[in-house]
Amino acid sequence: MKTMLGVLLILTLGAPPAGAVLGEYESSVSLDQQYMRGEIRVTNAQGYKFHQITSPNGAVVREYVSPEGKVFGIAWKSPFIPNLQQLLGSYSTQVQQAAQSQTRRRGGPFVVRTNDFVFVSGGHMQSFHGLAYVPSLLPQNVSAEVVR
């Protein structure tokens, strides 16, 4: 695995761009980067690549891109929960619905699992982690386990 590209730092002020990433084209990654005001690093791996955005306030978000240029997964590790509406785009509605219907009988990680969307929010206060991916967008011979 080889790390490519250096660091791009984009500082934008004002309202967050109304972008989406999961399921969208790779170009939407830069919207997240702008929103997070972060540094980005691209890593090529066998059969896919990922953009890692590191923000000054400690959030690390990885966005996994297929050879077709689509974002098939995202993962985060952060002292707070990143803006999931931004990162999940159209998939955030499913997560909203699941979040509203969950019962407090389960006091642990929050998991949404459907045939075409998997979402996990876990960790604990001050060290949140989670991931989301779209199984049908996984590149050939790439396992969902790379999204982490």
Next chain:
Amino acid sequence: MTLKISPVAPLSRFLGVVACLILLAGCGGSSSTTVTPPPVTSANNAVGVDVDLGPTGYFVNGIFTTVEVCAPGSTTNCTSVPDVLVDTGSSGLRLLSSALGSLSLPSVTDSSRNDVQECVQFISLAYIWGPVAQADIHMAGETASSAAVQIISESPQYNVPLSCLTLGSSGAVDYNTVQALGANGILGVGNYPQDCTECTISGICSSPCTSAANGVPQYYICPSGDCQIASVPATGILSNPVALFSQDNNGVLISLPTVPATGQATASGSLIFGIGTQSNNALGSAQIYATDAYADFTTTYNGTRYSDSFIDSGSNALYFLDAATLGNIDCADAAGFYCPAETLNFTVTNTGANGTTGQVTFSTANADALFKTGFAAFNDLGGDSGTGPSSDYFDFGIPFFYGRNVFVGIAGKTVPNGASAPYGYWAY
């Protein structure tokens, strides 16, 4: 929805712990020289905890205690709040205003006299939101004076800021009521001395957190009603109350009895303050597992290392991997829990940042069957933590605590045995 909690909810049983003798080092010598020991008074350092269904009747494996809060400096302007969840996964005391009755606590303001507010995110994507106030916190014979505590209510003065709502404002879920929280508050007694995300980012939380800015959606001020992320004074940052005690302030010991594999209606144990400070909180045979900067350690299962694992009394089950990876079965009724036909046993190895390793064995039984009992205490309740082998942690919730003495060491405080644990530790 108006929610009232019963003012006569049962007080947790306070353990009548007798003040103990402090053993002075060097007392074993045969010298006839008389050494006058320094005046040492040891406080009653234990409160009762109960695992029960909680004030709403729906909590399983919820561990509750009673906390007394007073207006700063007052011994009469006080109230006792029962059914406060004991949470080793957070730091700081948060109470529902509905549980405070008529007690009014002074708010904490910044230098421009703006009230300090806090937003807390949960992994369930819910939040709690409310102002920071000052109170004296009393538990057993211990006192945290002028502690910053969070007051939450179903109708907060200010709207929750969008920057704290990870899924946007439409349909955001709050835990600002007893019905949603399942408790009258949360007593955070974890590894961090303060509730300060900023110090987690900078890598260590042992020095006082004096700022909470840097774009982290946690502390806010609301000048002219518009809430914004703010750098708040140290007085506005919640502390782990134990870290503020004048003694017994280096951590806690949670001691719960064993419960049968078929569950038990309730369970009673104790929350003991201090580690190695009195005769009732000695480490004994417990091993110290130092945590990393994120309060995590490594769990190894089937040859795979899960390096972000943690113990958490605020988690009500053992949450790890998923059914497909484990050869386990998801429940038909209880979503997210495991329902094997026969109880499954697991053995894992935990490794601390200090190199300590040790095996842990546990079981998962059929959660649907367990829940049918209507009981609250289960040592074999397991659930899905999300993904397959790429899941990077085991979450050892309340089932882990039964039949064990579990110590939570606070970062930056004295470590017994001189072990290296700059970020805090677990011992069991």
